[in-house]
Amino acid sequence: MSEISRDEVAHLAMLSRLALSEEEIKLFAEQIDEIVGAVAAVQQVDTEGVEPMSHPHSIATAMRDDVLVPTLTAEQALDQAPATEDGRFMVPQILGEE
Amino acid sequence: MTTYTVPESGLTSLTAAELAQKIHSREVTSREVVQAHLDRIAETDGEINAFLHVGAEAALAAADAVDRSLDAGEAPASPLAGVPLALKDVIVTTDAPTTGASKILEGWMSPYDATVTRKLREAGIPILGKTNLDEMAMGSSTENSAYGPTRNPYDLERTPGGSGGGSAAALAAGQAPLAIGTDTGGSIRQPAALTNTVGVKPTYGTVSRYGFLAAASSLEQAGPTARTVLDAALLHEIIAGHDQFDATTVQRELPSVVDAAREGASGDLQGVRVGVVKQLNRDEGFQPGVLSSYRAALDQLAEQGAEIVEVDCPHFDDALAAYYLIMPCEVSSNLARLDGMRYGLRVGDDGTRSADEVMALTRAAGFGPEVKRRIILGTYALSVGYYDAYYLQAQRVRTLIAQDFEKAFEQVDVLVTPTTPTTAFKLGEKVADPVEMYNFDLCTLPLNLAGLCGMSVPAGFAEDTGLPVGLQIMAPAFADDRLYRVGAAYEAGRN
Numbered sequence: 001m002s003e004i005s006r007d008e009v010a011h012l013a014m015l016s017r018l019a020l021s022e023e024e025i026k027l028f029a030e031q032i033d034e035i036v037g038a039v040a041a042v043q044q045v046d047t048e049g050v051e052p053m054s055h056p057h058s059i060a061t062a063m064r065d066d067v068l069v070p071t072l073t074a075e076q077a078l079d080q081a082p083a084t085e086d087g088r089f090m091v092p093q094i095l096g097e098e
Numbered sequence: 099m100t101t102y103t104v105p106e107s108g109l110t111s112l113t114a115a116e117l118a119q120k121i122h123s124r125e126v127t128s129r130e131v132v133q134a135h136l137d138r139i140a141e142t143d144g145e146i147n148a149f150l151h152v153g154a155e156a157a158l159a160a161a162d163a164v165d166r167s168l169d170a171g172e173a174p175a176s177p178l179a180g181v182p183l184a185l186k187d188v189i190v191t192t193d194a195p196t197t198g199a200s201k202i203l204e205g206w207m208s209p210y211d212a213t214v215t216r217k218l219r220e221a222g223i224p225i226l227g228k229t230n231l232d233e234m235a236m237g238s239s240t241e242n243s244a245y246g247p248t249r250n251p252y253d254l255e256r257t258p259g260g261s262g263g264g265s266a267a268a269l270a271a272g273q274a275p276l277a278i279g280t281d282t283g284g285s286i287r288q289p290a291a292l293t294n295t296v297g298v299k300p301t302y303g304t305v306s307r308y309g310f311l312a313a314a315s316s317l318e319q320a321g322p323t324a325r326t327v328l329d330a331a332l333l334h335e336i337i338a339g340h341d342q343f344d345a346t347t348v349q350r351e352l353p354s355v356v357d358a359a360r361e362g363a364s365g366d367l368q369g370v371r372v373g374v375v376k377q378l379n380r381d382e383g384f385q386p387g388v389l390s391s392y393r394a395a396l397d398q399l400a401e402q403g404a405e406i407v408e409v410d411c412p413h414f415d416d417a418l419a420a421y422y423l424i425m426p427c428e429v430s431s432n433l434a435r436l437d438g439m440r441y442g443l444r445v446g447d448d449g450t451r452s453a454d455e456v457m458a459l460t461r462a463a464g465f466g467p468e469v470k471r472r473i474i475l476g477t478y479a480l481s482v483g484y485y486d487a488y489y490l491q492a493q494r495v496r497t498l499i500a501q502d503f504e505k506a507f508e509q510v511d512v513l514v515t516p517t518t519p520t521t522a523f524k525l526g527e528k529v530a531d532p533v534e535m536y537n538f539d540l541c542t543l544p545l546n547l548a549g550l551c552g553m554s555v556p557a558g559f560a561e562d563t564g565l566p567v568g569l570q571i572m573a574p575a576f577a578d579d580r581l582y583r584v585g586a587a588y589e590a591g592r593n
Contacts, residue, residue, distance in 0.1 A: 004478070008478075009474060012474045012477045012478055012481075013474060014458075015477055016430065016461075016473050016474060016477045017434075017437065017454065017457040017458045017461055018458060018461050018462050018465070018470055018473065018474070019455075019458035019459045019461070019462040020462060020470070021462075024467075024470070028470070028471055028474055031471060031532055032471065032474060032475055032478065034532075034533055035422065035471075035475060035532060035533055035536075036475070036478070038418075038419060038422070038533050038536075039418075039419040039420075039422050039423050039479075039488070039492075040419070040488075041416060041419040042416060042419045042420055042423065042488070042491045042492050042495050043487060043491060045413070045416050045491070045494075045495050045498065047491060047494035047495065047497075047498065050494040050497050050498060051494070051497055052490050052493030052494050052496070052497065053493050053494075053496040053497040053500060054316060054493055055316045055346075055549075056302040056303065056316065056500075056548060056549020056550075056575070057302065057303055057346075057348070057549060057575070059345065059346055061345070062342070062345040064342045072209050072210065076209040077209065079207070079209060080206055080207060080209070080440075080441040080442070081440055081441060082438060082439075082441075082442075082443075082444035082447070083444070083447070089439060089440050091439050091453050091456075092447050092449075092451055092452055092453040092455075092456045093451075093452050093453060094452070094453045
C-alpha cells in the first residue's frame with residue numbers, strides 16, 4: 001500500500017512550516033507510509049456507538065481567586081527573543097508589500 | 099578501572115532515604131552529599147552522557163542553604179531535604195538552560211520555574227543538573243537527542259531507554275539518588291526497566307504540567323524515579339498535588355504513597371489480587387529471558403500471598419496504533435509554538451524573507467528527524483478527509499482501552515506485565531525503522547491512553563542477556579498507593 005506520496009508530504013510540510021529538503025521529503029514519504037500502514041489498524045476496530053475520548057478525566061473549568069499576583073515583566077518576556085525593538089518582539093514581514 | 103553502575107560504597111552508593119537520614123542527623127552535610135554526586139558525574143558522564151547541563155554552583159548553594167537551616171536547629175523542609183536530584187531537561191528552570199534536547203531551544207533560559215521545579219526547591223532538594231532525553235520526549239532510546247545518545251551504565255554499547263534515558267542512567271550510575279522523568283507512553287517506566295531502577299508514572303492530573311515543554315498534553319505526566327520504591331514514594335509526595343497553573347490537576351485528597359510503600363515493605367501480599375493481562379502474556383514478540391524473569395516475578399508474588407488472575411483486555415492489541423495517531427496529532431498542534439518568533443532559534447531572517455519562510459527554515463533546522471516525522475504524521479491524521487478515519491477513530495479506540503481497564507479492575511487490584519518486550523537494545527539497532535522503535539512501547543502505553551498510574555520495578559537480570567528486566571505494575575486512576583504497596587512488597591520479596 002502506498003497512501004502517502006512525495007507530493008503529499010511536501011504539502012504537509014508546507015502546512016507544518018517545515019522547510020524540508022528533497023531527501024527528507026522522500027524518506028518521510030516512505031517512512032510515514034509504513035507508519036500509516038501500521039496505525040490504520042484502528043480502522044478495523046468495531047467502534048459502533050463508542051464515544052471518542054480526548055482526555056483521561058472530565059475536566060471542569062478551574063477558577064482561582066480574583067487577586068492580583070506578580071506576572072512576568074516585559075523585560076523578562078522579551079529576554080530570550082531572537083530580536084526586539086522598542087519593547088516588542090521584532091519579527092520578519094508578515095503581510096505582502098502591496 | 100571506572101565502573102559505571104552504582105558504586106559499592108561511599109555516599110553515591112546510598113539510597114535517598116539513607117542519605118536524608120544521615121543529612122538530617124548531621125552525620126554528613128548536604129554539601130558533602132552533593133559534592134560526592136558531582137564528582138561521580140565528572141568521573142563517569144564523559145562516557146554515559148546522562149546530563150546536558152550540570153549546575154554545580156546552584157546545587158552546592160542549595161545544599162548550603164539546607165545545611166545552614168539544619169545547623170540552626172530547624173526541622174528539614176521535607177523528608178528529602180538536602181538529597182540531590184537530576185531533572186529531565188523538559189522541565190523549565192530559571193537557573194539552568196532548558197532545551198528538550200532540541201537545537202531549537204539550545205541555550206534557552208526560562209523566565210519562570212515549573213511547578214515541579216518550585217516544589218523541589220521548596221523541599222530543599224538540590225538540582226544537580228538537567229538530564230538527556232529524546233528530543234521533546236519523542237523516542238524510546240535517547241538516540242533522538244540533538245546532543246548525542248545516553249549510554250546504559252550496564253552496557254555502554256546499549257541504550258538506557260527513552261525518552262527519559264538520561265534520568266534513568268544517572269540513577270543507575272550513582273550520579274544521582276533521585277531523578278524526575280516524564281511519561282507520555284512509557285518514558286519513565288521503560289528506561290527504569292532497562293537500567294534496574296524504579297520509575298513511576300502517576301495518575302494523570304495529580305502532578306502539575308505547568309512548565310513542561312508540552313508535546314502530548316492529554317497523555318504526559320511527570321513522575322519520580324529512584325533506585326528503591328520507598329525513595330520514589332518520598333519524591334512522589336513532594337511533586338504531586340493540585341496546581342492553580344494547571345487546570346487539569348485535580349482537587350482531591352491523594353492517598354499517601356509513602357505509607358503504602360512502608361506497608362508493602364513487610365512483603366505480605368495476602369488478599370491482593372494481581373491481574374495478568376492475557377494480551378501481554380504471550381511468547382510472541384517477547385525475549386525469552388524477559389519472559390522467564392517475568393514468570394519468576396509472578397511466582398514470587400503468588401508465594402507472597404497474592405492471588406494471580408488472568409484478565410482479558412482485548413483492545414490492548416490496538417493501543418499502539420491508537421497511541422501513534424493521538425500522540426503525533428497532539429504534537430503537531432503543540433509544537434506549532436516553536437516558530438522562532440518569540441524565543442529560541444531563528445534561522446534565515448535576512449530581511450528578504452517573510453515570517454512564514456523564516457518559521458519554516460527555523461523549524462527545519464531546529465527539529466530532528468523524529469520530531470519532524472511526528473509533526474508531519476499528526477498534520478496528516480488531522481487533515482480534512484482523514485480526521486474521522488484516523489484521529490477520531492483512534493479516540494474511540496482510546497475509550498475502549500479505558501473500558502478494558504475498568505473491567506479488569508473490577509476483578510483485580512493491580513495489573514502486571516513485563517515493562518518492555520526485550521532488555522536494552524544496542525544503540526543504532528532500531529534508528530532506521532520507526533515502526534520497530536514504536537513497538538518497544540507496547541506494554542507501557544495503554545496506561546497513558548487511559549490516564550491511569552503505573553510503576554516499573556526491578557525484576558532482576560535476564561538469563562539470556564544478563565541485562566536488567568522490569569516488572570510493570572498498573573493501578574486505577576488515583577490508586578497510586580497500590581503501586582507502592584505491591585512494588586515495595588515485591589522489592590522486599592526479592593531481597
